[in-house]
Amino acid sequence: MSGIPEAVVREIGRTEGGSEALGLLVRDQHTRRLVLLRALLDAAEAAPAALCPPAALDRLRQDWALLEAAERTDRAAVRTVLLYPLAGPWAQRCLRGLTGAAPDPELPADLDHFSALAAAAAIRAGLPFTARLTAHDGLLALPTLGALRTEPGPPSPVDAELADGRVTLRPCDGAGGGAGAAPPVTVRLTDDGTRSGDPRWLPVLTLPAVRPGAAPVPLDDTDPYRTAGTRLERFGLSAVASLDDTHRESWARSWAQVEPLLRIGGPHRSEETAALLHCLVPLSPPPGSAPSGDGPAQCSGTRREAFGAVLTSRPATPALFASTLVHELQHTKLAALAALAPLHHEDAAPRHFAPWRSDPRPFDGLLQGAFSHIALADFWQRYALGADRLAARDQAWAEHARCREQVGAVLPVLAASGALTREGRILVNEMITVYHRLSEDPPPPGHLARAASYVRTARMIWRQRNGT
Numbered sequence: 001m002s003g004i005p006e007a008v009v010r011e012i013g014r015t016e017g018g019s020e021a022l023g024l025l026v027r028d029q030h031t032r033r034l035v036l037l038r039a040l041l042d043a044a045e046a047a048p049a050a051l052c053p054p055a056a057l058d059r060l061r062q063d064w065a066l067l068e069a070a071e072r073t074d075r076a077a078v079r080t081v082l083l084y085p086l087a088g089p090w091a092q093r094c095l096r097g098l099t100g101a102a103p104d105p106e107l108p109a110d111l112d113h114f115s116a117l118a119a120a121a122a123i124r125a126g127l128p129f130t131a132r133l134t135a136h137d138g139l140l141a142l143p144t145l146g147a148l149r150t151e152p153g154p155p156s157p158v159d160a161e162l163a164d165g166r167v168t169l170r171p172c173d174g175a176g177g178g179a180g181a182a183p184p185v186t187v188r189l190t191d192d193g194t195r196s197g198d199p200r201w202l203p204v205l206t207l208p209a210v211r212p213g214a215a216p217v218p219l220d221d222t223d224p225y226r227t228a229g230t231r232l233e234r235f236g237l238s239a240v241a242s243l244d245d246t247h248r249e250s251w252a253r254s255w256a257q258v259e260p261l262l263r264i265g266g267p268h269r270s271e272e273t274a275a276l277l278h279c280l281v282p283l284s285p286p287p288g289s290a291p292s293g294d295g296p297a298q299c300s301g302t303r304r305e306a307f308g309a310v311l312t313s314r315p316a317t318p319a320l321f322a323s324t325l326v327h328e329l330q331h332t333k334l335a336a337l338a339a340l341a342p343l344h345h346e347d348a349a350p351r352h353f354a355p356w357r358s359d360p361r362p363f364d365g366l367l368q369g370a371f372s373h374i375a376l377a378d379f380w381q382r383y384a385l386g387a388d389r390l391a392a393r394d395q396a397w398a399e400h401a402r403c404r405e406q407v408g409a410v411l412p413v414l415a416a417s418g419a420l421t422r423e424g425r426i427l428v429n430e431m432i433t434v435y436h437r438l439s440e441d442p443p444p445p446g447h448l449a450r451a452a453s454y455v456r457t458a459r460m461i462w463r464q465r466n467g468t
Helices: 006-013 019-046 054-073 075-082 087-099 107-125 245-256 258-264 267-276 318-340 363-386 390-416 422-438 445-466
Strands: 129-135 139-142 146-149 156-163 166-171 185-190 193-195 201-203 205-207 217-219 279-283 309-313
Touching: 006 019, 006 318, 006 422, 019 054, 019 075, 019 087, 019 267, 019 318, 054 075, 054 107, 054 129, 075 107, 087 107, 107 129, 107 139, 107 156, 129 139, 193 201, 205 245, 217 245, 245 258, 245 318, 258 267, 258 318, 258 363, 267 318, 309 318, 318 363, 318 390, 363 390, 363 422, 390 422, 390 445
Parallel strands: 217 279, 279 309
Antiparallel strands: 129 156, 139 146, 146 201, 156 166, 166 185, 185 193, 205 217
């Protein structure tokens, strides 16, 4: 086997994972992020002037120097910014732009964001500094902290200063001077985020930690890279949401009820959420929702380049919120495992039936979907066995039966693959073990019948639509 202990692969195959297994995945992903950031700087140094002009390169060097100084002051605070999930998509965009064959029109704005990231790191570290930043599209985002709304129009400079525990942001006029510019904005740092009496400051809402010792979870509706390059509609996701106070309160109320429900689904669900969830990105309600977003329709997803982020519209109930986290964090977990050790050598051709999708799926997508759905089947079964209210038990059994039946439809395809690596074979075998264990506490017969009918109908529709 690779350097991954077999016990770790087996734990993850059961959709579980203790502190050792999860810690291994997190450390590897964080190391990859730091290497990516170093590669970005090296690429800028090597890039031709047409891609990275001397002024931009000099600014990057200054930003890097500020990061190093901030890290000497408070390493943990700086790592909070550098390892922030949404810094991953930004760093990859920069690296692609710096190593491309032709200038990327978005690269100047991407490089400007490095200054904002360095400033955010210095702010979190409490290192006094002054820097000139650049707002784009009427917004200057400081990762993990919030964003300053500026006048719409072309890129505009903003002078940032940290002194006496307060951040002062001074929008400049078009020439970079102060004359005719908007008044400054003062932002205070607090234990649970940032505060300002100026409505131009848009703070990132920080949700309480899932469990003691874990980090709070940002609900980030300001970072410009939260969905950049995702082509949301292609994956059935709605647009990103900007939250007002009412929406923020709704998210906070629902979040407050999630952790007890995760524990009903097994103590490992709270542990994996605390270890793997580092950011929530709110999406708008999908079609079919009520205007308030309280309808049953929901969408969610993850991004491999944004390890630790879950994108989701607000689930209608705390139980659905908990199940969304269970579902999406399995994708996070499996993608991180696959980065450490390949799980298969199948090609990427979309040819497989998956009861949760209407389009043909590649083998990797089938594996990812089965892995997340068997975790959902386990969660909903535990929830049904532990719920007090009859209506809650009934809904949980229905969800469990559907998910288990869906997984049963695709496990034979996964198990029959001759392209599984040793790690992949161990993973699939553990999934099969979980699948059979779930039958020890079956749902009421009516749920089983409806779930089987659902999968049969999905297969029939899939064959008609895809001609096979």
